[in-house]
Amino acid sequence: xxxxxxxxxxxxxxxxxxADAAAVxxxxxxxxxxxxxxxxxxxxxxxxxxxxxVDLDRITLLPAPAGISMEVHPLEAVRDDAVRDHPETTVVxxxxxxxxxxxxxxxxxxxxxxxxxAAVLTLGRIPGMLRPALAVVVPGLAHPxxxxxxxxxxxxxxxxxxxxxxxxxxxxxxxxxxxSSIGLLSIGSEAGKGDELRIEADLHLRSALPARGLHxxxxxxxxxxxxxxxxxxxxxxxFTGNVVLKSIEGAAAWAAHQxxxxxGDAGPARGVVRQAAAGTFAGGLVLGVEGVTVVGHGAGxxxxxxxxxxxxxxxxxxxxxxxxxxxxxxxx
Amino acid sequence: xxxxxxxxxxxxxxxxxxADAAAVxxxxxxxxxxxxxxxxxxxxxxxxxxxxxVDLDRITLLPAPAGISMEVHPLEAVRDDAVRDHPETTVVxxxxxxxxxxxxxxxxxxxxxxxxxAAVLTLGRIPGMLRPALAVVVPGLAHPxxxxxxxxxxxxxxxxxxxxxxxxxxxxxxxxxxxSSIGLLSIGSEAGKGDELRIEADLHLRSALPARGLHxxxxxxxxxxxxxxxxxxxxxxxFTGNVVLKSIEGAAAWAAHQxxxxxGDAGPARGVVRQAAAGTFAGGLVLGVEGVTVVGHGAGxxxxxxxxxxxxxxxxxxxxxxxxxxxxxxxx
Numbered sequence: 001x002x003x004x005x006x007x008x009x010x011x012x013x014x015x016x017x018x019a020d021a022a023a024v025x026x027x028x029x030x031x032x033x034x035x036x037x038x039x040x041x042x043x044x045x046x047x048x049x050x051x052x053x054v055d056l057d058r059i060t061l062l063p064a065p066a067g068i069s070m071e072v073h074p075l076e077a078v079r080d081d082a083v084r085d086h087p088e089t090t091v092v093x094x095x096x097x098x099x100x101x102x103x104x105x106x107x108x109x110x111x112x113x114x115x116x117x118a119a120v121l122t123l124g125r126i127p128g129m130l131r132p133a134l135a136v137v138v139p140g141l142a143h144p145x146x147x148x149x150x151x152x153x154x155x156x157x158x159x160x161x162x163x164x165x166x167x168x169x170x171x172x173x174x175x176x177x178x179x180s181s182i183g184l185l186s187i188g189s190e191a192g193k194g195d196e197l198r199i200e201a202d203l204h205l206r207s208a209l210p211a212r213g214l215h216x217x218x219x220x221x222x223x224x225x226x227x228x229x230x231x232x233x234x235x236x237x238x239f240t241g242n243v244v245l246k247s248i249e250g251a252a253a254w255a256a257h258q259x260x261x262x263x264g265d266a267g268p269a270r271g272v273v274r275q276a277a278a279g280t281f282a283g284g285l286v287l288g289v290e291g292v293t294v295v296g297h298g299a300g301x302x303x304x305x306x307x308x309x310x311x312x313x314x315x316x317x318x319x320x321x322x323x324x325x326x327x328x329x330x331x332x
Numbered sequence: 333x334x335x336x337x338x339x340x341x342x343x344x345x346x347x348x349x350x351a352d353a354a355a356v357x358x359x360x361x362x363x364x365x366x367x368x369x370x371x372x373x374x375x376x377x378x379x380x381x382x383x384x385x386v387d388l389d390r391i392t393l394l395p396a397p398a399g400i401s402m403e404v405h406p407l408e409a410v411r412d413d414a415v416r417d418h419p420e421t422t423v424v425x426x427x428x429x430x431x432x433x434x435x436x437x438x439x440x441x442x443x444x445x446x447x448x449x450a451a452v453l454t455l456g457r458i459p460g461m462l463r464p465a466l467a468v469v470v471p472g473l474a475h476p477x478x479x480x481x482x483x484x485x486x487x488x489x490x491x492x493x494x495x496x497x498x499x500x501x502x503x504x505x506x507x508x509x510x511x512s513s514i515g516l517l518s519i520g521s522e523a524g525k526g527d528e529l530r531i532e533a534d535l536h537l538r539s540a541l542p543a544r545g546l547h548x549x550x551x552x553x554x555x556x557x558x559x560x561x562x563x564x565x566x567x568x569x570x571f572t573g574n575v576v577l578k579s580i581e582g583a584a585a586w587a588a589h590q591x592x593x594x595x596g597d598a599g600p601a602r603g604v605v606r607q608a609a610a611g612t613f614a615g616g617l618v619l620g621v622e623g624v625t626v627v628g629h630g631a632g633x634x635x636x637x638x639x640x641x642x643x644x645x646x647x648x649x650x651x652x653x654x655x656x657x658x659x660x661x662x663x664x
Binding site: 140141154194224225227236239240244249250251253254255257258260268271273276 | 472473483486487517518519526527528530553554555556557558559568570571572574575576577578579580581582583584585586587588589590591592594595600601603604605608
């Protein structure tokens, strides 16, 4: 049995789409192994869920009076005292539910910065982890690709890249990406390309990752993130990763629009992009913290919330956090 | 009359596709204002062009025995002495043709690093330009977007971002993008988002660009590069820009493939991507050097070579270099 705490107030469509998702998840006969803890104002939660015919016996309602506004300044949201000053927001209460053992994982499709901050500050970093990483599973053409960091922090370092590779490889195994080759996002596939940080990191990873039993293939390029034919784990700093992720989303939307025009019917084109956004790509996992946290990115549809909960469920079942903890502690 | 020097040996399809492009360009009745200087081994050039029925009177053949191999190490290719050690490669001879007044612009669809190096070292930087930038015209949904730097160098600085904005705005006017709003590529649209460099640069650009009569809108995100609804000029460092450009290309290819499957006929989907790659997006302009240089990126088809030559022609006709020189010298 996996228990997932769900932020009722996260995302543009909240609380409706979150309640929609909860109803679908609990109606799904295949999901008898799932329990939900719905985090939000209790009256709102009760109204929204009963209106959708959800059996409240299968849900725990955890009171939290307010969500994090999307207008919260991101620097404010990630400051330690912001979480301490707002202890009753849904993201903090949901993260605390995991810390206190009420849930195995938590999910929010709301304010990414606030969710990452709540995860890091409430759950704490895994011992030895230099900085957390937000990891997404990009549905590449040949294979899915784990891209991290996509914005938990904005800086990278050689040591972080090594840890991102370790955590990303663990996630790749957890989501069934298979035997994972690791690449360092850069501007060419040859050694010696990239900025100073990448050149130094590439040299380090060439020896450090094989010593940990991981397969490092060297620098990869922007198009490798969606091709998926060279590396199944692509590591980068959170600034670059965030810009790349949003560039990919923008380019896919561009292509769907233009290609839809070429066929004279945009429906199927939009469907492809929508379907990608509802799968394992629906949310990012905060890696390097002591608990499973999935942060949705994108519009916040019910399908996306469902994708996020399923991703969280999978990470729990595969003991992703335990595996990252063990891998980090292994001295090569 | 605009004279463009063309690297016969640049790109995977050379010399055939370059000769194809030359034949099409000279057969085009609308292009009576274009002259070509074909740079390469004279015998090869003569054979390739006469086989395509090109009137050699309309072409100047400039001898250069060898192209830059795609295997040349990028660091080697951009080292000063690499260009000095290989003075007879097509890229150096073509750049020299512009420097010496034999041509108004030069085009290569070959080795990007070597072409940028040849442009910078042969033509020289415009006085005051801290570092050159490679700029591409991305066909955004609402408007085209000038993205720079996409890889002339791998570092950014506050001063460079200001100069990239100036040069990008001049290019926007030259290619008819219209009144250009300028954005700084970052990870959120609010002030205070981004890494240290972006936060510092954003503060500086807020006062520096309006003082130069330019419209700065603040930080923009990855998806704004293909949306084109917020900024028509997006400035970033060459590492980030290169990764973003390749991510966009990869995501468009991903979408074309997946969407093609959804319609059961991939032809129109591929056509949309192919068409985008042959327009003003066909090549990048090296900005900040004393002469028009267009470097093709991508597969190197004849359509792409034609797009590059037309882009070069436009930059010459609009006196892009002169306008950048004047703008840089203007003290706000």
